[in-house]
Amino acid sequence: MNKRILIVSLARCGSSAIFELVKKNLSSDCVGFFEPLYDSFLKEVMPCLDKGKQVCVKVLLRPYLDFKTDFEGRFDQVMGLVRDPRDNLISRLLFRMVSPAFVGNGEVYNDMLPLFEEKVENPDSISVCDLFSQMEKTKLMEPMIQNRARENLDLFMDWHSNSPDCIIYKYEEFVRGNYDKIALITQRVNEVDATPVETIYPQIKRSGKTGDWRQWFLQSDVEFFRPRFSKYMKIYGYEDEWDLPEKQRIDRSTSIDYVRKYAKL
Numbered sequence: 001m002n003k004r005i006l007i008v009s010l011a012r013c014g015s016s017a018i019f020e021l022v023k024k025n026l027s028s029d030c031v032g033f034f035e036p037l038y039d040s041f042l043k044e045v046m047p048c049l050d051k052g053k054q055v056c057v058k059v060l061l062r063p064y065l066d067f068k069t070d071f072e073g074r075f076d077q078v079m080g081l082v083r084d085p086r087d088n089l090i091s092r093l094l095f096r097m098v099s100p101a102f103v104g105n106g107e108v109y110n111d112m113l114p115l116f117e118e119k120v121e122n123p124d125s126i127s128v129c130d131l132f133s134q135m136e137k138t139k140l141m142e143p144m145i146q147n148r149a150r151e152n153l154d155l156f157m158d159w160h161s162n163s164p165d166c167i168i169y170k171y172e173e174f175v176r177g178n179y180d181k182i183a184l185i186t187q188r189v190n191e192v193d194a195t196p197v198e199t200i201y202p203q204i205k206r207s208g209k210t211g212d213w214r215q216w217f218l219q220s221d222v223e224f225f226r227p228r229f230s231k232y233m234k235i236y237g238y239e240d241e242w243d244l245p246e247k248q249r250i251d252r253s254t255s256i257d258y259v260r261k262y263a264k265l
Contacts (some may be wrong), residue, residue, distance in 0.1 A: 086213035
């Protein structure tokens with residue numbers, strides 16, 4: 001029987017790599033759909049489902065796309081991806097710095113790059129909140145700190161409340177090499193084939209680590225984000241533990257060097 005799998009995720013939760021892993025462990029005739037928008041879902045995905053083809057679809061939940069995943073009943077398995085929201089925030093911070101909007105307006109790096117350089121050299125020099133605030137002033141991104149960071153989490157929790165039978169898979173499980181839930185949804189009898197698959201956009205993969213937020217957050221960030229992230233963290237089993245190291249060290253290769261490479265600076 002052909003499997004029809006839907007993967008639902010917020011951005012920066014490892015969804016691209018997990019999508020490729022799931023698709024790879026299905027049959028060779030599996031049709032993959034990478035982040036289709038609503039119209040594409042109707043015109044391309046639905047006909048494949050109607051024809052009984054093996055399908056793997058990954059959709060991102062984004063408030064401004066107004067995409068409603070109201071077709072879960074057409075799939076055999078639905079998987080929701082979650083990630084520690086603190087790590088997710090740092091990933092969003094750096095990925096936004098290499099987004100098309102920023103790369104296409106290269107002069108913004110004249111102001112932003114020195115801030116990131118200083119942050120890497122002296123982690124306590126500027127807060128994560130202030131870094132985002134400076135990025136927002138460029139008018140090239142939405143107000144992430146005051147609105148979008150928590151709005152994103154609410155969006156996923158709302159989707160999950162309407163899809164209670166989905167399988168929740170943590171990014172942290174994926175990083176540890178725990179593929180039990182991948183085997184479950186693909187019905188892989190033998191061991192899951194986890195050999196790396198080259199992604200369409202190489203900049204999607206940055207560090208593949210967890211807990212990096214501790215090197216970035218200041219105490220002011222902890223005080224700001226803790227109440228905003230608490231509900232999501234409790235629901236998905238992330239401990240309410242916010243201790244920061246006495247000496248913070250930010251990896252250049254996954255921060256400023258990553259930005260320079262993919263922004264072509």
